[in-house]
Amino acid sequence: MHLTRFQFNTARRATRALLASPQKIHAAVMNAFPTTSGEGEGRILWRIDHREHQVMLYLVSPHRPDLTHLVEQAGWPTTHTWDTRDYQPLLNRLDLGQEWAFRLKANPVATRRKTPESSRSQRFGHVTVTQQTDWLLTRTDKWGFTVPTGEHKEPDVAVRGRENLRFQREGRDVTLSTATFEGRLEITDPHALRAALINGIGPAKGYGCGLLTLAPVRRA
Structure with a gap:
C-alpha cells in the first residue's frame, strides 16, 4: 500500500x-x-x-x-x-491501546424504507452535526477503535467541515452530505483498523469519502 x-x-x-x-x-x-x-x-x-x-x-x-x-x-x-x-x-506499527490523532471525511447515512409499506430501502444522508457525530461514534467498534473522552468529558472528536455535494451520475441527480471529522482514537483491534485504513469507511468512496488518516497525538 x-x-x-x-x-x-x-x-x-x-x-x-x-x-x-x-x-x-x-x-x-x-x-x-x-x-x-x-x-x-x-x-x-x-x-x-x-x-x-x-x-x-x-x-x-x-x-x-x-x-x-x-x-x-x-x-x-x-x-x-x-x-x-x-x-x-x-x-505494521499499529498496536492495541495506541492513541492517534485522526482525520476522516465521510458520508454519514441511514438506511430505511422509502415508505412504511415499501419493501425497498434507501439511503438518507445525516445532515446535522449531532446526527453525523452519532453515526461515527456508534460504528467505531467495527473499525477497530474507540474515541476517548477529552478534557470536557465528551468524546474527543469534532466536525470540522460539512458539505453537500450535488452532481449528475448516469442522468440522475446525486446529493451527498459529507462531514469531515477530526479527533483522537484509541486502537481496540489493530487488524480491524488496518482494514479500515486500506478499504475505507462508509459509502461514497469513489467521491472522496472514506479515507481515514492518522497522525501522532500532539501532547500539551
Missing part, C-alpha cells in the same frame, strides 16, 4: 474547475493507475483537504500512482510533483 500527497495550484483556472466536480476528481485519480494493474489488497481511496493556504489531495492505493497528468493540469509542472510513501511501515 502507498500513501500519496499532492498539492493543487489553486491559482489555475483548470484547478478550480477540477475541484468543483467530484466526478472529475474521481476520473483524475483513477487515471493515475493502469487499467490492467488490478487493485490487490485494499482499494483506491482519496480525500481533498482544504487547509489555510493549501488544497491537498491525499491518496491511499495498493499500487504507486503516476500523477503526471494532475501536475500538468492543476499543479506546478516545472517545480513540484507529488510525494508517495510506503504505507506498510505505519500499518
